[in-house]
Amino acid sequence: MSGPNTSFDPKQVAVLSAEAITAMVATARAAVVAAADLAQLKEVRLAHLGDRSPLALANRDIGALPPAAKAEVGKRVGEARAAVKAALDSRQIELEQARDEFVLAEECVDVTLPAARSPLGARHPLTTVMERICDIFVAMGYDIAEGPEVEAEWVNFDALNVPPDHPARTMQDTFYVTSSESGVVLRTQTSPIQIRAMLDRQLPIYVVAPGRVYRTDELDATHTPVFHQVEGLAVDEGLTMGDLKGTLDHFAQEMFGPGIVTRLRPSYFPFTEPSAELDVQCFVCLGVSVDNPDVPCRTCGSEGWIEWGGCGMVNPRVLQAVGIDSSKYRGFAFGMGIERTLMFRNGVTDMRDMVEGDVRFSLAFGLES
Amino acid sequence: MRAPVSWLRELVEIPADQTGRDIAARLIRAGLEVETVETIGGGVTGALFVGRVVEIEELSEFKKSIRWCQVDVGAAGGGIRGIICGARNFVVDDIVVVALPGTVLPGGFKIVSRETYGHISDGMICSERELALSEEHDGIMVLPAGTPGADAGPIIGVGEEVLDISVTPDRGYALSLRGIARELAISYGAPFQDPGLTVADLRAPATNASPAQCGSEDFEACALFTLRTIVGFDPKAASPQWMKQRLTAGGMRPVSLAVDVTNYVMLELGQPLHAFDLDKLNGPVRAGWAESGSTLETLDHVTRNLTPDDLVILDDDGIIGLAGTMGGLDGEIDADTTNIAIEAAHFAPSVVARMGRRHQLSSEASRRFERGVDRTLAPYASARAAALLIEYGGGQYVGMTAVEAPHEPSVIKMPVSEPGAVAGLRIDAHVVVELLVAVGCEVLSSDDQLEVVAPPWRSDLTDPADLVEEVVRLVGYDLLPSTLPVSVAGHGLSKSQRLKRRIGMTLAARGSVEVLTYPFVSADELADLQLPLTDIRRSKVRLANPLSDQQPYLRASLLPGLLSAARRNLGRGMSGVHVFELGSVFQGENTGLAPRPSVLIRPRDDEWAALNELLPSQPAHLGVVLAGEREEAGWWGPAQPYGWQDAIQTALLIADVIGAVIRIEQGIDPVFHPGRCAEIKCAGVSIGAAGELHPRVIQAWALPARSSALELDLDQLIASAPDVRAAPAVSAHPVAKEDLAVVVADSVTVAAVTQALRAGAGELLESIRLFDLYRGPQVPAGHCSMAFALRFRAPDRTLSADETAAARQGAINRAAADCGAAIRGA
The missing domain is CATH 3.30.930.10 (Bira Bifunctional Protein; Domain 2)
Structure with a gap:
């Protein structure tokens, strides 16, 4: 990692371009939608919000930007991460509900089964x-x-x-x-x-x-x-x-x-x-x-x-x-x-x-x- | 007592529109229990005609002899009708009863015109049984007289209503038409013709014959004895039809004129009479006490062994009757009797009652004497009988002899206000007097204090309260107000009553069913329980007159009844049965005679105590029997049988319910499996046992293997229950849990180890629970391992590890000392 630059090489930071960030978000969203269950969603979360995810790496590169660009790019990356997290959380809730519905449905019993193993007695x-x-x-x-x-x-x-x-x-x-x-x-x-x-x-x-x-x-x-x-x-x-x-x-x-x-x-x-x-x-x-x-x-x-x-x-x-x-x-x-x-x-x-x-x-x- | 309505109407002017049911309602309101109102020949629908037999043609070509009769049934019945009849007891010109086609006889038998034996039979000549008048079916009815075509119903008593009255012991007078008619006279306010006061006009013949002599050897037992003599009676004379009808309606069978007349007068007046054949008597006829060892063959052909407590009628040849109860065979009138002596006497109710009980003999006569017969009635009744005998059987009246004890009627004093005060109703003084006079009393003083002499037929009226009842019942119980006493401060249920309810409710909620078994047990059942002769459950209380000679004892244990109930339920298809009973058992012996203190004053305390001490001990017990399946096989798994632990658990449960503390110890009891029996101790005293029944007991009652039971003394358990329960200190500080396992010899019980651990652990121990038992290679032979979960807690602080460890060690040390327990894994 280089120190604060005085000279700015846009090529070096092409990954921080608006287009690139937007593409990352789109990719992440597509993955979220594609996640069929909570396990897959967990992998998607790791892939798109984890330490080694494109957005995390992009975030790290902000430091290399000239001070004048930092604010704008930082905001862009932050919004992108928030958007991906929202998509993930929303999908998380959906999938949890689906799981719960499935499990509870699985646990359904016949409540008319006779329950009284030792029924009531009686007084005369x-x-x-x-x-x-x-x-x-x-x-x-x-x-x-x-x-x-x-x-x-x-x-x-x-x-x-x-x-x-x-x-x-x-x-x-x-x-x-x-x-x-x-x-x-x-x-x-x-x-x-x-x-x-x-x-x-x-x-x-x-x-x-x-x-x-x-x-x-x-x-x-x-x-x-x-x-x-x-x-x-x-x-x-x-x-x-x-x-x-x-x-x-x-x-x-x-x-x-x-x-x-x-x-x-x-x-x-x-x-x-x-x-x-x-x-x-x-x-x-x-x-x-x-x-x-x-x-x-x-x-x-x-x-x-x-x-x-x-x-x-x-x-x-x-x-x-x-x-x-x-x-x-x-x-x-x-x-x-x-x-x-x-x-x-x-x-x-x-x-x-x-x-x-x-x-x-x-x-x-x-x-x- | 059966009372034909037409007979009642002869004695009292009952309004014409009153039906049998109306009359019954009046009597019920007056306190006579009319059980039924039946109509004689009530099953007959349609007319019955008087007919005269005009011609009889014998038909001999059939297997049995048959008659083809021409019967004149008058213009009303359609003139002369041809009727086929199988009876032979009639001749031409006899008057008979004819049912014509259309009439329906009892049993729904409809008369139709039909061809039979080669003729068209156009009706039926009736027998008594065909009309349901009696069981008489030897021939058809032949009437003494009658006009062809007339309605035969009234002549033969069809349509007569008869009241059947159940007479209570105080109302002896109601065992007569006279007495019932008197009640109706009061009820209707109608004139009453007392047949008892009509002295028959008897004129002695101008001969020098003298009447038979009589006597009484004991005026206490026989206060009045009379004997009337009639000679020259025609033994062939028949009873008049009306008398036979009334006797039959009254429930008595007509026999012969002499017998019928005595019965008729008894029904009419209530005075039992007895007719002797004068020629079979020797010497004076008198009432006296039997000699010990003497015997008498009574009319029912039973030879009675007599004692000096038997009042008998005797002459110089010996005993000829049981006084007021039944005559003897000797001395009876028979088909040749021409000279008759009629006995009419007054016997003490208690004497007749005692004889009836001793000889198990109840007769129309004894029922009346027991309940009290009009003390003055005898001579009137025998005069009435003599007059009837002479009227229908000829003969001459010779005279009467009599002996009588002096009698002073007693005076009952009663404030005139008393009936109203007792009833809670205003009853004017003049009404009180009028009503007492109506029942036959003589009211001597009409001041505030009445002096009343009861009529001789009301021996039940002796106390002011009796007069109160007469007045209030005649005013009418339906006029009584409906008020409530000022409420009192009660105590509610006693502790014992309360706790018994709690126990019953808990057992039922836990699946047990309460049964109430008979307390009668047999010697076999006691033997089947394996009880030694000295066992307190060997019943000693025995009935003198059990319903079944097999079961003469009263239970000293609830188990025989419960075991039989269990067997019955299993036999009826239950897979398991859990029954309980809360009831008295009878222990100890009843020896000696219970005292009979005076009833004129309160018994002294020592008399009352002596009386109670003589009764056997009768503690309340709880018994439980558990047999067969506790849990049926189901979707949850296989069936679970009841066992010893369920019985013991039940004992602990009910102790908990009422807050009593019991101890379970290994016990020995002959009823139970020797290795599976718990002795239940309460306050150091054994109060019962629980566990698996002895296999021989199970076998004797044919119960499933491992059937179990519990019986304990509930009185003792309840007595030990606290009146007030102390509140616990509920600590909110954390619990410290410690598990430990100890190895002990097999002979050491869980209870002993638990007790030692508890004692050693000290106050910090909150609870202790056995959670595992182990026998096997991990422990020495003859030993077992018991694993306990201990919970420690202090009321005021969180326990330190050291404190918990010290308490745990204390427990281990104590168990080692008391039970030889070794900590496992140490």
């Missing part, structure tokens, strides 16, 4: 219905009470005003433990939990008691020797049968929908007096099917009402057996079968489906019912 719908019922009452301030399934006869019967030789004992066919005289039974109802609640808790008492109960019925489509009930008990000052009715109406609406009401019919239970059968308005036909053969209702058998459970005002004799002053406190109680509730609420047609433990039955319900 009887459990979730009981929890739903409990939650409704917990929201009203009730606690959830529990009691043993092997129960003293005194708690299951005597204290509930079912004396030993009363026909009401034979209303519920009882499993006796050890012997028929042992005084120990499999509880026939959740009502003994009432007795336990009243003996173990402070007044006032508001409890709901779900549980498993037993009667000596053979299993068939509508009977099972092992089934579930939910019991409710309130003991407080000034409770009325209207309060019982209102509580049941609220319960029915929460379970079956707004506006659904209950109906009480006089009946008999030893532990309540007055006693009533509890019917709930048919939540499917709302009673439209009654005397209307054109629109029969399978849920209520076109009766308009569905038998749901029993209820009443706690018999003062029961309060007496647990030492609650019936001149000050009154109680109401109600109970219903969970299997039966599930049958008419969810359309279960065979009791056996609920007890056999076939997972296909529960799986259809998942974690709710």
Whole structure:
């Protein structure tokens, strides 16, 4: 490389002519356009912008120019390099996009492939219905009470005003433990939990008691020797049968929908007096099917009402057996079968489906019912 | 209780436009559960005519004898019709029931005019069964009288509506037409003719015959005993058609006049009666207690062994009946009986109920006595029966003997405001009194405090609350307001209730399915579980009356039920099953008799405690069974079976869910594979086991190889869970990762090494994870190499290399000391 020239030899720097530079740029642009992929473009970039590229060599020769020409030529070369770089960058983006599109398209999968290698299990719908019922009452301030399934006869019967030789004992066919005289039974109802609640808790008492109960019925489509009930008990000052009715109406609406009401019919239970059968308005036909053969209702058998459970005002004799002053406190109680509730609420047609433990039955319900 | 509507209408003036369904609705509103309203002969469409047989021609050329009859069915039926008939129980001039062409009989059998046996048969002469009136098909119906051409329906009871009522134990009076009619009288506000108060006009004959004597040896058990005597009765006399029809409609089979009359009066009034052949009796007839060892063959031909708890009817020759339950074969009236003694008595409900239970014997009589029969009714009922016997069977009335305990009706006191206060409804005082009077009560005082005497047929009315129910039910439950109690401050779910829900939800979310199995187990199942006799899971709680003698025990473990559920699911085609149950098990023994404290006062604390102590322990358990494929074969690869590690993982999972800490130790449990069983410890106490089931258990339940299970005491696990969980210190400083491998003898568990490493590493250790296990030529025989990834982190600073190295060395040293571990590659 020579020092600053005083004498200028245009031949020596012909490479810096405008024509030459323009030709370099054109060549580079053509190469850029011709680059088919990112690897080729990388080579083009090296060839046309790299240290040994024509424009880089031209740039080096600017130093040999007389000062008067340096500025003009320097500007020309700089613009040429910028133009080539722009072409390269633009092509780079194009090629990257093309590559990405290709690769992502290659990675396409069938998203409908079954993904659940270990699918969801299920809770038993009887459990979730009981929890739903409990939650409704917990929201009203009730606690959830529990009691043993092997129960003293005194708690299951005597204290509930079912004396030993009363026909009401034979209303519920009882499993006796050890012997028929042992005084120990499999509880026939959740009502003994009432007795336990009243003996173990402070007044006032508001409890709901779900549980498993037993009667000596053979299993068939509508009977099972092992089934579930939910019991409710309130003991407080000034409770009325209207309060019982209102509580049941609220319960029915929460379970079956707004506006659904209950109906009480006089009946008999030893532990309540007055006693009533509890019917709930048919939540499917709302009673439209009654005397209307054109629109029969399978849920209520076109009766308009569905038998749901029993209820009443706690018999003062029961309060007496647990030492609650019936001149000050009154109680109401109600109970219903969970299997039966599930049958008419969810359309279960065979009791056996609920007890056999076939997972296909529960799986259809998942974690709710 | 079956109540024909026409019979009810005879006792109470029900408005004419009321149908059986209308009447049923009234009774339901009053608390009598009407289950069905059926129409007798309801399957008959079209007319039935009264016909008179004019001529019978025997046709003998056929295989069976056939009659070609000319029957006059009057102008309305088209005069005389020729009808082919196969029955032979009628003669010329008999009055019969004829169905003419166009009429459809029950079962959709349409009568048409057709040629048969060489004649055009222009109708049918009907039997009772053909009209679905009874099962009677020995011949056609022959009516006592009738005008040809008249509608035969009302005469034979076709079209009669019958209410079938399920009577609750408190409503003994509703086991009679009298009682049901009384409810209707109140409901309709209609006059009621009490058939019980109509004393039959019985005149004793002018002879010196004296009635049979009677007695009661125990007035507590038999407060009233009466005996009426009739002589010269015609044993051939038949029951009138209307009585037979009512008995049939009432669900009883007509037998003979004497039996039919006692049944008829029982249905009408509710008083069971018993008729004896007077000539078979010897000495006074009385109620008394049986002697131990005595026997009685009852009418159902069963020989009953009696005890001194059996109240019997006896004469000087011995026992002739079970009081209020069933008569004995000796002393029964038969086809030759001409002299009759009618027993009408009042037996204590509890005595009859006990006998029924002991002898497993329930009769129309015992059902009524158990529920309470009108205490005063016996003489009225037997008078009614005697009058009917004499009217239809001749005979002469001789007289009645009776013994009766003194009786003082009890007075129930009730504030007149009480029904309204209980109902939450305004009920005026005069309404309260009117309604109580309507049900038959005597109201002695009409001040604010009522003094009420219940009618003798309402033995269920003993307490003020009973009177409240009478008033409120008659006011109508449909008038009750719908109010809510002032809400109370509740506690929400208990810890145990909350955590059980969390466990159930987690297991289900992890693919497990909840099942609710029966808790009944057999001795074979316990043996199949390989349980030694001393194992706590060997059920000791046994049912006295199991549904199946094969399964008399209550489960002390959830596994038998779960294993059977698993087998059932696999048998129904599932490739793998993961089931769980949250439920009570019954452990320990029930010995001795549970106390029966008084129900008149609250039991003392010690009585209550003694009662509870007698019950077996009933802890809540969690059981899980995993069998077959955990992951089915799929596009991702081959199937993966469930194994021991899934069971143990489940135990750890649920402990994590509730924040409890459990320890897994190598365990021995007869239910499980001896080398693949984990003992689960919580707070130092064993609470269960998990792992692969013993091959013999797997074989017994026919489950896939390697089936695994878990069972633990949930009560103990939940009790150990913290009420409040402490927050961790989450450090933002960098982690230092160190891997190390140690060689230990095969007998050393990963848990032991992990514990030693953890203890030796000190507080800086954030986590430790086993990432490789190796056995082979690189390590000595009988040893294995365990490789762990350790992560160290300090809460307040970046750890220096020296600090990390020191902690690592501490871990190695501790493992060497506690487990004989040698650092690999050192």
